[in-house]
Amino acid sequence: LTQTSASAIVISAEGWDTEAWSARVRAADPQRPVFVAPDVPDRAAVGYALVWKPPAGMLATFPNLRAIFSLGAGVDHLVFRDDLPAVPIVRVVNPDLTQRMTEWVTLQVLMHHRRQRAYDAQQRARRWRELETPAAADIRIGIMGLGVLGRDAAAVLSRLGYQVAGWRRGQGDVAGVRTYHGEAELDAFLGRTDILVSLLPLTAETRGLLAMPLFEKLAHDGALGGPVLINAGRGGSQVEADIVAALESRTLIGASLDVFEQEPLDAASPLWSREDTILTPHVAAWSDPAPLAEAIVTQIKAFEAGAPLTNTIDRAAGY
Amino acid sequence: LTQTSASAIVISAEGWDTEAWSARVRAADPQRPVFVAPDVPDRAAVGYALVWKPPAGMLATFPNLRAIFSLGAGVDHLVFRDDLPAVPIVRVVNPDLTQRMTEWVTLQVLMHHRRQRAYDAQQRARRWRELETPAAADIRIGIMGLGVLGRDAAAVLSRLGYQVAGWRRGQGDVAGVRTYHGEAELDAFLGRTDILVSLLPLTAETRGLLAMPLFEKLAHDGALGGPVLINAGRGGSQVEADIVAALESRTLIGASLDVFEQEPLDAASPLWSREDTILTPHVAAWSDPAPLAEAIVTQIKAFEAGAPLTNTIDRAAGY
Numbered sequence: 076l077t078q079t080s081a082s083a084i085v086i087s088a089e090g091w092d093t094e095a096w097s098a099r100v101r102a103a104d105p106q107r108p109v110f111v112a113p114d115v116p117d118r119a120a121v122g123y124a125l126v127w128k129p130p131a132g133m134l135a136t137f138p139n140l141r142a143i144f145s146l147g148a149g150v151d152h153l154v155f156r157d158d159l160p161a162v163p164i165v166r167v168v169n170p171d172l173t174q175r176m177t178e179w180v181t182l183q184v185l186m187h188h189r190r191q192r193a194y195d196a197q198q199r200a201r202r203w204r205e206l207e208t209p210a211a212a213d214i215r216i217g218i219m220g221l222g223v224l225g226r227d228a229a230a231v232l233s234r235l236g237y238q239v240a241g242w243r244r245g246q247g248d249v250a251g252v253r254t255y256h257g258e259a260e261l262d263a264f265l266g267r268t269d270i271l272v273s274l275l276p277l278t279a280e281t282r283g284l285l286a287m288p289l290f291e292k293l294a295h296d297g298a299l300g301g302p303v304l305i306n307a308g309r310g311g312s313q314v315e316a317d318i319v320a321a322l323e324s325r326t327l328i329g330a331s332l333d334v335f336e337q338e339p340l341d342a343a344s345p346l347w348s349r350e351d352t353i354l355t356p357h358v359a360a361w362s363d364p365a366p367l368a369e370a371i372v373t374q375i376k377a378f379e380a381g382a383p384l385t386n387t388i389d390r391a392a393g394y
Numbered sequence: 395l396t397q398t399s400a401s402a403i404v405i406s407a408e409g410w411d412t413e414a415w416s417a418r419v420r421a422a423d424p425q426r427p428v429f430v431a432p433d434v435p436d437r438a439a440v441g442y443a444l445v446w447k448p449p450a451g452m453l454a455t456f457p458n459l460r461a462i463f464s465l466g467a468g469v470d471h472l473v474f475r476d477d478l479p480a481v482p483i484v485r486v487v488n489p490d491l492t493q494r495m496t497e498w499v500t501l502q503v504l505m506h507h508r509r510q511r512a513y514d515a516q517q518r519a520r521r522w523r524e525l526e527t528p529a530a531a532d533i534r535i536g537i538m539g540l541g542v543l544g545r546d547a548a549a550v551l552s553r554l555g556y557q558v559a560g561w562r563r564g565q566g567d568v569a570g571v572r573t574y575h576g577e578a579e580l581d582a583f584l585g586r587t588d589i590l591v592s593l594l595p596l597t598a599e600t601r602g603l604l605a606m607p608l609f610e611k612l613a614h615d616g617a618l619g620g621p622v623l624i625n626a627g628r629g630g631s632q633v634e635a636d637i638v639a640a641l642e643s644r645t646l647i648g649a650s651l652d653v654f655e656q657e658p659l660d661a662a663s664p665l666w667s668r669e670d671t672i673l674t675p676h677v678a679a680w681s682d683p684a685p686l687a688e689a690i691v692t693q694i695k696a697f698e699a700g701a702p703l704t705n706t707i708d709r710a711a712g713y
Binding site for chain 1: 490493497500501504507508513516517520522523524525526527528530531549550553554657658659661666667672675677680682685
């Protein structure tokens with residue numbers, strides 16, 4: 076095998092069901108060899124790595140590697156390390172993943188707005204009582220991160236009648252969404268936001284951003300009686316001790332978290348037992364492996380036929 | 395006062411906060427007399443009744459009544475009785491009410507699809523575990539009742555990626571929604587439906603319709619592992635004993651109910667304690683009284699200026 080013809084796939088994804096993944100990839104491309112790390116009988120044959128948090132140094136052991144595919148939407152598990160060969164890193168982006176993230180964000184917004192946890196408690200108590208809820212038009216949602224995921228969630232939430240605005244680090248407006256830009260406009264964005272939805276990538280700027288100083292800048296005079304934090308971006312963006320303190324002091328009145336500083340979330344975390352906080356185990360954009368495996372194989376075949384790789388990441392920007 | 399000039403409003407709504415309603419109406423039209431039944435010092439002055447389940451015979455005691463406004467979206471509390479004067483009955487329809495119903499239906503669909511009750515249980519148990527969920531594109535939603543509410547819910551659910559179809563008693567298709575018609579196409583509609591959403595009015599045909607024979611006709615081979623019932627129409631359309639039996643036998647795998655045969659739901663109902671069933675106390679389309687009161691007063695003023703009443707009901711059809 077020469078470097079340009081290495082065509083085998085290696086899968087390395089700590090804590091994932093890698094056998095199921097290899098079966099999906101084999102189903103999508105029966106002719107191509109697929110190895111599951113660390114069991115790789117022919118390292119020189121490997122042209123493509125499908126990874127989630129690969130062990131340090133592992134990817135450098137494949138001399139003919141041509142591209143790395145991140146199996147999750149986040150890529151910070153790859154960009155902040157110096158042990159990777161200098162080949163393109165491709166982020167998995169498919170409509171299914173976007174759709175699932177929008178479902179999760181919409182579900183969480185509606186649960187807080189329509190007081191589902193309070194109705195659940197009333198159901199357990201066999202209690203029949205109406206609870207007042209504001210109109211969607213009186214609730215201001217602010218989305219941090221206006222990539223593919225943020226824009227899709229904004230469109231659905233706008234259709235449901237909410238006042239939706241967005242914040243992004245860089246320039247560029249998004250049709251139909253009042254867009255705030257950069258550090259200079261962050262406080263104005265936070266000050267008009269009742270429900271903050273973070274879909275931010277993890278970068279040097281976003282690490283630890285979702286903390287008490289930011290929560291204090293959110294709108295505290297809104298129709299919900301206080302602000303709500305929803306984070307489905309990256310756990311490294313949030314300071315969980317501050318979230319707990321903000322909920323205790325009613326600086327926040329609720330939260331929905333799909334990502335955590337350490338995953339799995341420690342069983343001792345005080346977040347688990349809070350009625351005002353909805354936790355899910357990093358499944359907001361959980362995707363069936365079948366279409367993802369097919370999308371990756373399709374891209375590999377196009378690449379081998381001469382097309383450029385799409386959705387490659389910018390290592391300098393970090394996303 | 396002559397019959398055509400009677401302009402006072404009487405409010406009668408058993409179990410509602412009628413003083414809050416009268417304050418809203420007075421705020422919307424400060425010049426107009428507003429009475430709260432049974433305290434009506436001048437019965438001849440009453441031209442308009444704003445009612446929910448008015449006492450038998452009461453409306454006939456206003457000799458100059460010109461129109462009856464139903465304060466809830468359902469009108470079966472009015473059409474199935476013979477003690478009403480022969481004046482138009484107007485149904486309250488406003489965008490806020492439609493939007494709130496769509497919120498509730500969307501929330502319930504997402505809770506079943508995204509297994510929120512299972513994640514809630516895992517949170518209480520401090521358990522971190524991913525649960526598989528199908529793609530929205532693999533879930534077939536069927537909406538019974540394609541009035542204003544049904545069409546709006548269908549539009550949002552389609553945007554979220556679900557396969558949405560609708561069923562209606564009469565003719566007429568709805569843009570973008572595969573529409574089934576009448577008795578002849580009911581079985582075909584049910585047979586392709588994983589999540590059944592009922593927004594039906596209560597009529598002779600719909601009373602007791604949501605029962606075991608219908609549940610057995612739903613799709614049992616779908617991506618959710620079985621069918622789900624969501625009812626925000628009228629409680630009289632459902633047979634709660636059959637819903638419990640269907641959940642026990644897994645003929646249904648889940649339910650969301652906002653309406654009940656008797657309201658409030660009896661504290662002894664076995665539905666309260668079911669993890670697979672989400673109960674809310676007839677609040678799906680709960681609306682702030684302020685915009686509703688304004689909409690009614692606006693319609694009264696237009697009527698007095700010579701415009702026809704809108705959203706009047708057909709007593710023969712029952713809705």
